[in-house]
Amino acid sequence: MRLFKPASINFLSLTSGLLALLIFAPVLALMYESLFSSEALNDDTFSNLAQTVLWDYLANSLQIVGCTLVFACLFAIAPAWWCARYEFKGRSILQWAMVFPLAIPAYISGYIYTEALDYAGPIQTFLRDVFNWQSPADYWFFDIRSITGASLMLALALYPYIYLLMRNGFANQSDHLEHAGRLLGADERRIFFSIRLPLARPALAIGCTLVAMESLADFGTVHLFAISTLTTAIYDSWLVYGSLSTAAKISCLLLLFVVSLVWLESRQRKAQKHYDLKGSHGLSKKIPSRGKLLLIWGVCLGIITLGFIIPVLTLVGYNLDYFTENWNSTLWQHSQHTFTLAFGAALICTALALLFNSNHRFVPNKLNLAQQNVASIGYAIPGTVLAIAILIPLGTMDLTLNAWLENWQMDSVGLIFSGTSFALLIAFVIRFAAIANGSVHAAYQQIPPNLDLAARSLNTKSWRLFKDIHLPLLTPATISALLLVFIECVKELPAAILLRPFDFETLSTYVYQFASDEQLEHGAAAALLIIVVSLLPIFVLSRTQRMS
Amino acid sequence: MTSISSNTPNASGSLNIEQLNVAFDDKKILQDFSLNLNEGEILCLLGPSGCGKTTALKAIAGLLEVQQGKIELFGKLLKKNAFELPPEKRDIGFIFQDYALFPHMSVAQNIAFSLKGQPKAAIEAIIKQNLAMVHLDGLQERYPHELSGGQQQRTAVARALANRPKLLLMDEPFSNIDSQVKQSLMSELRGLLKEHNITCIFVTHAKQEAFAFADKTAILNQGKLVQVDSSQKIYEQPKDSFVAKFMESGNLIPCQQLPTKLFAKPLPEHDESGFCLLHENGFVLNAEQGEKAVVKDCLYMGYRYRLEVTMNGQSLFIESDNRFDIHSELTLKYQHQPVWVAK
Incomplete structure (x- = not known):
């Protein structure tokens, strides 16, 4: 269905095509830098690394991914099933409270649990007092600053992805399948293991790939726990060894894993399409027995306490202790920086999403779809990798510009691209364009194409069709796109750490500085701010889901 | 194929339903529903949407709570007073409107679902036999999404009959079938049920389906059975103005x-x-x-x-x-x- 004459499309297509290419450019630069740049050919930092510790780092990264997945599944699957299957008092609150830990960055939990479980922390001190142990040699205690500990922290922050997907996966399963199974002689146990769980497998797989990507990309927790992984290796290569090409090479290695995860995920999404039954009514709820109810509340509250209540209460405690020191003008200044930057990125991402999607709507060809997909690629790129990828072209631009200026005997302007918050803005836009795009794309698909035809038959011009028909119908999606990108930008840590200009902090980097200096008490106000902002979409989501 | 038909002591009175009552939250869905069916008979439960047809089927299958009434199938008690036999022990086959094929299982796995515990050779024999019965030979490795609507329905039939149920229930089985193939599919399925002497109740809101498929028709209105008779008698001599209008007599x-x-x-x-x-x-x-x-x-x-x-x-x-x-x-x-x- 072509709604526009080819001549009128070209400008729109060209613009969005160019922008999509710009978004993709850093990845190309990354590959070029790691393979062909003069530094890549001459510098032997990477080969030294590869001959010594790089493979240990890789092993650590993979171990963390594996352990995080195991823990996250343990936290997520049973509560997801219970919340989808059973109806009980307080379920609607409990099922959303299970998502709250998503708002706590893993490095904050990591810091808080390190303090709590340390040799000098309250728990070990208490145990020593009770059992009269004198030294660490007298007993064994779990060392949280380990791969298992880091994975546990990551799993506590990331399990809600699996939980949400599985809960929806279970809840959307047709009652008919269960009825059919029972009439064919299967008892409840067999129905769960041979029908329910296999049918939720795509949801589980999608959730697991998301958790795997996030844990692979984690920088804050592993750096805090001094565990060397691929992300910390990229960080060190650039900031300690000053070798951009080495950072680029490790980034490419990391990207290889990410790309395979993305591929896995898209395969599972396709499989899920076949599992969605047309005209199914979803799972009907059952009343749990008393024992079951106790188990449900016990397990869910336990997880929420570990993942949310303890970190938040600790931060609130820090805030009460250091109230005047924490709520100062520096915090105000960093908040202002962060929110302005995040809002700017959110505006750009949403505008891009509207551009790409309306372009594809008006001219639905493969090229325009490809633009959308290319523009969405950033979300899969770990922040550390993206930062390196952006530094390459922006650094070159700075060098070139300054060389020109020198040529024309003008004053150098310094690093106006790579050394200012411009780089950070670009990073946020590339990384989170996919979120805005997803939101707008989903809403656009809800608008029936016949609406466009009806408007066209009433002599509506293209711009008016967009402005008066599409845009009003897209308003909720546009707002949620703005909000989601904004929040992600506030939370983003690894890219911000590498790209922030001198003397410039976002709330995340501000908190992280305190955490790595073992003084989170002083960053507690900012940490709470981040958590409050991160809770917003959970409330919005729960409201919209309850209304529908 | 005599293997499908159930060997029963008495030829008549295979299904006896007495005074079934179903209510959701004080709303009466089914009132004093009584029905008798002979072995091998096909009954059409006909009525406008929302009249309680599907509820009646689910009540017989044990898929929902029945407040009152008695159900007997070939002398086996399925429901009486507080006693309820769980659905998996009722020997009832059910074909859902959306067929409810397990999407993660192949055609063969779907058919074999009720045969768990039987020797492998026996299972394979039944799969082969039932596929031939519904003319799906060669499609056993396909998955439900790779089948047409008609093929999905045949698979559902083959699955429902695999463990030789004593009664087959079908909920609007033809509503998702293209009208061009509907007629031939109906006569084919009717032939199959007759050949194997399978007792069957099916639900529809289209009187043409009752004419083409059923021996007997029962008209249901607002949870009450109004008239149970041959389709011809109901069409030509409707009991009241509701039946006459519904049948467009x-x-x-x-x-x-x-x-x-x-x-x-x-x-x-x-x-x-x-x-x-x-x-x-x-x-x-x-x-x-x-x-x-x-x-x-x-x-x-x-x-x-x-x-x-x-x-x-x-x-x-x-x-x-x-x-x-x-x-x-x-x-x-x-x-x-x-x-x-x-x-």
């Missing part, structure tokens, strides 16, 4: 407004508060004596015409072999025996 004229000139013989005793049913094909159009009528509309129906006429201030539909112009005058005579229908 013909013209319903209030008895008090019946013009006597329309009939050749004097009318017998009848209840003046009810209706008289005049079938559309029972009229002579150009009688020497009769009731005058004017043609309002004339529609071609394939070899025949359907006239809408005004007679005595009332609108009637009449079947005719010939075309008539609009506004032309007719002299009508009703040559069949009129049927008296309660209000």
Whole structure:
């Protein structure tokens, strides 16, 4: 269905095509830098690394991914099933409270649990007092600053992805399948293991790939726990060894894993399409027995306490202790920086999403779809990798510009691209364009194409069709796109750490500085701010889901 | 294939349902539902949407809570007072409107689902046998999403019959089938059920399906059975005006407004508060004596015409072999025996 004459499309297509290419450019630069740049050919930092510790780092990264997945599944699957299957008092609150830990960055939990479980922390001190142990040699205690500990922290922050997907996966399963199974002689146990769980497998797989990507990309927790992984290796290569090409090479290695995860995920999404039954009514709820109810509340509250209540209460405690020191003008200044930057990125991402999607709507060809997909690629790129990828072209631009200026005997302007918050803005836009795009794309698909035809038959011009028909119908999606990108930008840590200009902090980097200096008490106000902002979409989501 | 049919002690009275009552939150969905079915009989449960048809099927299958009533299948008690046999022990096959095929299992795995615990060779034999029975040979490795609507339905039939159920229940089984293939699929499935002597209840809201598929039809209205009879009897002699209107049996004229000139013989005793049913094909159009009528509309129906006429201030539909112009005058005579229908 072509709604526009080819001549009128070209400008729109060209613009969005160019922008999509710009978004993709850093990845190309990354590959070029790691393979062909003069530094890549001459510098032997990477080969030294590869001959010594790089493979240990890789092993650590993979171990963390594996352990995080195991823990996250343990936290997520049973509560997801219970919340989808059973109806009980307080379920609607409990099922959303299970998502709250998503708002706590893993490095904050990591810091808080390190303090709590340390040799000098309250728990070990208490145990020593009770059992009269004198030294660490007298007993064994779990060392949280380990791969298992880091994975546990990551799993506590990331399990809600699996939980949400599985809960929806279970809840959307047709009652008919269960009825059919029972009439064919299967008892409840067999129905769960041979029908329910296999049918939720795509949801589980999608959730697991998301958790795997996030844990692979984690920088804050592993750096805090001094565990060397691929992300910390990229960080060190650039900031300690000053070798951009080495950072680029490790980034490419990391990207290889990410790309395979993305591929896995898209395969599972396709499989899920076949599992969605047309005209199914979803799972009907059952009343749990008393024992079951106790188990449900016990397990869910336990997880929420570990993942949310303890970190938040600790931060609130820090805030009460250091109230005047924490709520100062520096915090105000960093908040202002962060929110302005995040809002700017959110505006750009949403505008891009509207551009790409309306372009594809008006001219639905493969090229325009490809633009959308290319523009969405950033979300899969770990922040550390993206930062390196952006530094390459922006650094070159700075060098070139300054060389020109020198040529024309003008004053150098310094690093106006790579050394200012411009780089950070670009990073946020590339990384989170996919979120805005997803939101707008989903809403656009809800608008029936016949609406466009009806408007066209009433002599509506293209711009008016967009402005008066599409845009009003897209308003909720546009707002949620703005909000989601904004929040992600506030939370983003690894890219911000590498790209922030001198003397410039976002709330995340501000908190992280305190955490790595073992003084989170002083960053507690900012940490709470981040958590409050991160809770917003959970409330919005729960409201919209309850209304529908 | 005699293996499918169940060996039963008594040939008649395979299913006995007495006084079934189902309510959701004080709303009565099914009231005093009683039914008897003989072995090998196919019953159509017919009624408008929301009348409780599907609820009745689910109640028989044990898929929902039944407050009251008794169900017996070939002498086995399924439900009486507080006793409820769980659905997996009832020996009932069910074909859902959406077929409810397990999407993560192949056709063969779907068919084999109820055969767990049997020797592998026996399972393979039944899969092969049932695939042949529904003409799906060679498709056992396919997945449900790789099948057409008709093939999905055949798979559902093969799956439901795999463990030789004593009763087959079907919920709107033909509603998702294209009208071109519906007729052939219906006669094929009917042949299959008859061949294996399978007792069956199926639910629909389309009377054509009752005509084409059922031995007996039961009309359900607002949770109550109104009439249980052969489809022909229900169509030609509906018990009340609801059945007559639902079956579109013909013209319903209030008895008090019946013009006597329309009939050749004097009318017998009848209840003046009810209706008289005049079938559309029972009229002579150009009688020497009769009731005058004017043609309002004339529609071609394939070899025949359907006239809408005004007679005595009332609108009637009449079947005719010939075309008539609009506004032309007719002299009508009703040559069949009129049927008296309660209000």
